[in-house]
Amino acid sequence: MRAEVAIVGNGVAGTACAMRLAREGIRPLLIGPGLPVDRPPLTKSALADGVPRLLSDAARLAERGIDLLDGMVASVDLAACMLTVATEEGETSVAAERVVLTTGLAYRPPPIPGLDGAFVNANPHVFDALGRLLTSGPVEIIVVGAGLIGTESAATLAQAGHSVTLVDLLDRPLDRLHAPLPDLGRETLDELGVQFHGGVAIESATEYSLETAAHGTLEADVILAATGGVPFAPPGLAIDPEHLPLAVAADMLVPGYERAYACGDLVLVPHARFGAMRFPHWDAAIGTGEHVADSIAGNGGPYERLPYWWSDIGPRRLAEVGFAEAASTWAEEDGLHVGRNTSGEPVCVLVVDAPRRLREARAIVQDGA
Missing domain, CATH: 3.50.50.60 (FAD/NAD(P)-binding domain)
Incomplete structure (x- = not known):
């Protein structure tokens, strides 16, 4: 089997990458078990009704020009962009022009x-x-x-x-x-x-x-x-687990390889402002997945998407813009919790039960750049 771009992992980052590539006219092969599925912990309804939420179905993916391969990658040769995938029918070899690793967390x-x-x-x-x-x-x-x-x-x-x-x-x-x-x-x-x-x-x-x-x-x-996850690399990949999450270049290329990319929870996000950061959240998975697709399509640039996460803890809505680890002090300012770095610049803002102020929070962090 041949593919323009083989995407290893059909979670949030892999699906976001595939969708963006398809819009750019590049046909991706999305590899993973079953259909693309959202992270159950972040789809609270999955805990309420016991049903994980799909990110897409086979018909919609086919309409967008995305191929699916139901299986697990058994080995990877990043230099040759060759994959061996274990499926119910047996092992399948995939020769790709480019490979994207989006295996996330185990x-x-x-x-x-x-x-x-x-x-x-x-x-x-x-x-x-x-x-x-x-x-x-x-x-x-x-x-x-x-x-x-x-x-x-x-x-x-x-x-x-x-x-x-x-x-x-x-x-x-x-x-x-x-x-x-x-x-x-x-x-x-x-x-x-x-x-x-x-x-x-x-x-x-x-x-x-x-x-x-x-x-x-x-x-x-x-x-x-619910004790958290650790970055997961496919079998056969010559990466020491101690070197995970994986440090990638600004264009998300895996160091030492010319046609292999990585994104999502597997990587240290190469942020233009905050530097290499670990940020295992849904929005970063989408952002880095789309950034890989842009790089492959020739539309790359620095990764500047502001870190962002939200959480519904019962009736309480928490949302945060920026990178909390860059803050050295925190203070409440006009009802928002603002984190500032050692230079006094706002680098992170926490919004509590005030979703309409999220745009204001984003502007505060952007103005501090």
Whole structure:
């Protein structure tokens, strides 16, 4: 099989890249298991009704001039742009003019005995079983991990009528994020009736329980692991896992290769203003996917798209523009939470429950450039 551009990964970044290439008249081959699917943690309705949301279907992709190959890449030769893909019918070889790696993150529970049997709601395939449990009626759920995905998931499940306990080794939900996010997260969870336990060291787990060092045995009908993901590179790719996320050039080329690109959660985003940054969010997946397509089509330039993320934690809407890690100080300014760098420039703005002020927040960060 031959392809103008072979895209390895059919998530948000891969689909965005394919759509943009097709608009430029370049026919891509999108490779991945099944149809392109959105990230379940960010489609809260998937937790509410147990059904992951597709990014597109086969008919619409065909109309746009996008080919699909249902399978998993088994090996990659980036120098020759050759792929081996494992499908239900057997192995298929793909010779491409260019290759784009969009393999994103791999989500696995931490290496705790028994926890590998927990549901990982970032993996679409678990919804075959998880969806039936969540839609069968109110159940007791323990969510392990109180980062952004875990806190969002706990709030969504509580709103759906389930009894939810959220646990983390850290003392607060969203504890790795800047103020006032941890306090806002805890306040919202309390309002929704989510029980939060911090400082929980899990020693072992079963399908329905956690054994902890200081909190005894915690039991539930469902154990849901929301402990984050790590960048994932396809088998056969000569990249040391310690070198992930992958540093790419401004045009998203993989260093050392002339026809291989990478984007999405796999890469350090080469931002023109903020430098190489890890930013594993939906909007960056779209932005970097489209940036690769522009580079392939000859319309490339510096990557200047402002970092942006949002989160619905129950009824609370959080949105942030800019790069929080570039901020050295934070202060509330006219109802917005503004982060400034050591030179006093606004580099990030958090908007809480005020979506109409998002344009204002974006202008504040842009004016600080």
